[in-house]
Amino acid sequence: MNIAKSAYDDQFQAAVSDVRRYMTRHAQQTGSAVGQSDAAWLKAKFDEFALNLLSGKGSPCPHIGRSPMAAHTAAWATHQLVCPACTDLIKPPEDPDARCDRCGNTAPQLHPGCAAHGPVLMAYRLCGSCTSAGPEVG
Numbered sequence: 001m002n003i004a005k006s007a008y009d010d011q012f013q014a015a016v017s018d019v020r021r022y023m024t025r026h027a028q029q030t031g032s033a034v035g036q037s038d039a040a041w042l043k044a045k046f047d048e049f050a051l052n053l054l055s056g057k058g059s060p061c062p063h064i065g066r067s068p069m070a071a072h073t074a075a076w077a078t079h080q081l082v083c084p085a086c087t088d089l090i091k092p093p094e095d096p097d098a099r100c101d102r103c104g105n106t107a108p109q110l111h112p113g114c115a116a117h118g119p120v121l122m123a124y125r126l127c128g129s130c131t132s133a134g135p136e137v138g
Contacts, residue, residue, distance in 0.1 A: 007077040012068040014109045015119030019070050032085035037115065041102045045060055045124070046117045068119055075101035092125060100127035 003059045052058040063083040064071055072082050074090040082089050092098065097106045101124040110125035 006110075008068065012119065015068040015070045019119050019121055021069065021123060023114065026114060032113070035041075042115050042122070042124075045075045045078060045101070045122060046115075046120075047122075049073050049122065052079045053081060061089070070119050070121065072121050072123065075122060081120070090123070097124065098105045100130055101125050102130040103127060105129070 022110060023034045025034075049058075053060065058079045058081060060080075061071075061082040063086060064081060070084060072084065072087050072090060073080055074092070076092055077090045080090050092110075098110050099106055100110060105127055106125035110127060111131045115122050115124065115125050
């Protein structure tokens with residue numbers, strides 16, 4: 001038995017549990033639901049995020065070490081990964097021409113949401129059309 005691998009696996013599962021608790025709390029506060037999503041646009045954003053980090057184009061928060069932990073990124077900042085204390089670093093830009101993270105159209109009001117993959121939470125913003133598009137939205 002590899003003790004280091006077991007410890008890592010335990011830390012990973014604890015981080016995933018933290019993310020699930022966050023998602024549940026967020027859903028309760030916003031009146032939304034938490035569930036599985038097969039939305040291709042979310043998968044593409046997580047793929048973009050992973051490619052940025054693996055290629056060295058990403059900038060992880062200095063508070064993120066080797067041990068798994070809950071961490072945050074955003075659909076508009078897939079080059080960044082931050083710890084829970086540094087989420088202000090990935091706030092959406094104050095832009096009157098803000099674009100929907102799903103369809104790319106500008107909208108006067110965008111609705112926030114979040115998705116998770118393992119221990120990583122990704123914030124996103126959707127226009128009214130994408131918000132009402134149904135379960136594929138995520």
